Amino acid sequence: MPIDASALPSIGRHRLPNRVILAPMAGVTDRPFRQLCRRLGAGLVVGEMVTSDPSLWHTRKSRLRMDHRGEPGPRAVQIAGGDAAMLAEAARLNAEQGAEIIDINMGCPAKKVCYKAAGSALLRDERLVAEILDAVVAAVDVPVTLKIRTGWCAESNNGVRIARLAENAGIQALAVHGRTREQRYTGHxxxxxxxxxxxxxSMPVFANGDIDSPEKAARILDYTGADAVMVGRGAQGNPWLFGEIDHYLRHGQRLAAPSAAQRREVMRDHLATLHAFYGEHMGVRIARKHLGWYLARHASDAHAVKALRARFNALENAQAQQYFVDQLFRHPADARPMASDGISAA
Structure with a gap:
């Protein structure tokens, strides 16, 4: 039965259409991937982490990360840093450029981020957390959200205290990854x-971490009482997961898996948007990791996947990459194509 709209989470004035959100991932959630996930069922997508230092925004990498042209709202931008005034200014500038939601990163476990006292490193300093949240919320008229981990380490599991600080500061929604910074992505x-x-x-809470199936998403929502799930690595190579989760939450049953023809179309479209967005030279290289994820998701033979990835990674132009995808589905003898139930290892 249809979901009651009143049961769907809101971020400020933005009512989400469902309970499935694409997590921000550096090097992954660029504009082509965000648009794809939105088309396949994500109720909200969050852009790649952007540094709070405006002096670094002139780089091509930063300009591309901040490019939201043609995207439907609400456009959510994640900022990262450790200085309250700088984060507030970054939030203000991004809002001026069209960001409709500002998300603060206090969850990234990467060493290069934590060494700069940003990301999940901030969880060790609750006074600084409060200062940052107060400054950013005061700087903009758009909703501000926060992404955290459960704490710095098992002995410093302060997620509840951080959440209360966030709500007191006026944060409109909180995403929580169910690991400490010390765990990174290990364990469960x-x-x-x-x-x-x-x-x-009382604000909306989004559960994040190891969500890789509709059934698991439903269990986590039921167990935690969270308002939505936020999907990260589970969507790499599997952007259909958003629609599958949404369908399961609405109807209590699995959505039919995408056909081989549907997968081929999505993969081709994804490559084409990467080539157009980044230009052929850079787009071809970025496409390699995405194609590798697609292959791994539907693999029945790890050795076959490794060989196919090696062949794809050797391709140097957009036309050859698109032809390779066609070969996967059309010519079994030449490419061991992806069939409806996986990759043949013939």
Whole structure:
């Protein structure tokens, strides 16, 4: 049965169309991938992390990360840094350029981010967290959201305290990855802390971490009481996951898996948008990781996938990459193509 609109989460004035969100991922959630995930069912997509230092925005990398042309709203931009005044100014400038939601990164575990006292490193300094949140919320008229981990380490699991600080500062929604910074992406996400956070605050809470199937998304929502799930690595090579989760939450049953023809069309379109967005030289190189993820998601033979990835990574132009995708589906003898149930290892 249709979901009651009143049960769907809101971020400020923005009511989300469903309970499935694409997590911000550096090097992954660029404009082509965001648009693809939105088309395939994501209710909200968040852009790649952008540094809060405006002096670095002149680089091509930053300009591309801040490019939201043609995207439907609400456009969500994530900023990262460790200086409250600089983050506030970054939020203001991004809002002036069309950002409709500002997200603050306090969840990234990468060393190069944490060494600059940003990302999840901020969780060790609750006074600074409060200062940053107050400054950013005061700087803009658009909703501000926050993404965190459960804490810095198992002995410093302060997610509930951070969540209360966030709500007191006026943060409009909180995404929580069920790992500490020390865990990075090892082991398994835990959801007890997310449940405790949801019980402690009244703002929307989004559960993040190891969500890779519709059934797991439903279990996590039920267990934590979270308002939505935020999908990160589970969407790499599997952008159909958003629509599958949304369908399962609405109807309680699995959506039919995409056909071989549908997968081929999505892969070709994704490559084409990467080539157009980045230009052929850079687009061809960025396409390699995405094609590798697509192959791995539907693999029945790891050795075959490794060989196919090596062949694709050797291609140097857009036309050859598109032809390769066609070969995957059309010429079994030449490319061991992806069939409806996986990659043949013939």
């Amino acid at each position: 996400a835990e959801y007890d802390t997310i449940a405790a956070i949801k019980a402690a605050v």
